[in-house]
Amino acid sequence: MAPVFSHGDLRLYLLNLLDEEPRHGYDLMQALSDRTGGTYTPSAGTVYPRLAKLEEEGLVTKAVDGRKTVYRITDAGRAEVAARSGELEGIESHLADSVRLIADEVRGSVRAAMKSLRADLAAATQEERRTGGSAGAPAGASRYDDARVISREAAQRADAAVNGFRAQVRAELRGHVARGGELAASVVDELGRALDEVSRTISRDLRR
Template sequence: MAPVFAHGQLRLYLLALLEPGPKHGYELITELSARFGGTYRPSAGTIYPRLSRLEDEGLVTRTDEERKSTYALTDAGRAELAQRRDELTDLEEGISETVRDRAFQVRDDVRGSMRGLRADLEAQARKARATAVPGHSSGESARRDSHARLAEADGLLTRFRDEVRADLRRASAHGTIDTQALEAVRRTLDEARRVLRDALR
């Protein structure tokens, strides 16, 4: 994915996040993640060096309390924020667009995984139809062959379930399972069931 912030934008946004009141570094990280709907979470190695530079520039102050440091705007920080209010408005609009783009990309990744699994099922069904020889086996041999194929099919279904569940959990963590995504999952599963039923007739 493309970088979230252009040069200097994260610095400005940290000032904006501190405007309502003092915050710990972890709170700033959490607020940024929430603002991006979970599609972006800056690391401590990204946030704390910038806070240190803001402190060196006299734009924020740091208060150490036990193991936590609290950051707050100074008068100079508020003045810079006021001077760059228009730039901050543009930045907020850009963030909203970035959130939408990232959500669409995650949702497309989930759909791509679903299409890939569906293609695997269809390929297995075609293979089963191509290799089936009516009347070739009978009695006990036929039951053994059928049982072996059932075990293989059960393994495929388990893998399908586990991979789709992992994709869905990742999408849920990013907050991108909406009504449209759920409907795509439902349609794909219905189609996979239809393909399987046709193969088993």
């Protein structure tokens, strides 16, 4: 995957975030993570040198507030943000593309995990029917125990896939709203329908 921020874009985007409101370093790092849908979480070693450079250029100032250092944009910084608004639109578009790409990858992973889960559950069910459950000879009981282990492992993989999907969608939606985007009711309705469809599919497969 291509870098989320091209050369020089992070500097401008930090300035843009400070144009919205004063922020401390951790707040800036969290904002970057939120607005990229979790695709990019910068380190302190990435953010603070750029803030120091912006301060040297007279584009931001800093002040200590308790245990935090708060950064504020200057008039010169606002002028640069206004002059480069076109570049910022391009950065926002690139971030949206990055988030969509990650979401597509997550959806693909969830589909693959569900396919694997269905296959494992089917195999475990067939094995249980073939051996007659836990009753009978010790060998049959052993095969039944193996089938239960397979089922537990499949359930764990499914749980991890669901949690990953939930975290990614949550980050994508929050990032979109944080950037000032509108969240149409139709998008939420479509998400609900998709989840209902997956739930029905799983329930149907489990009853087989």
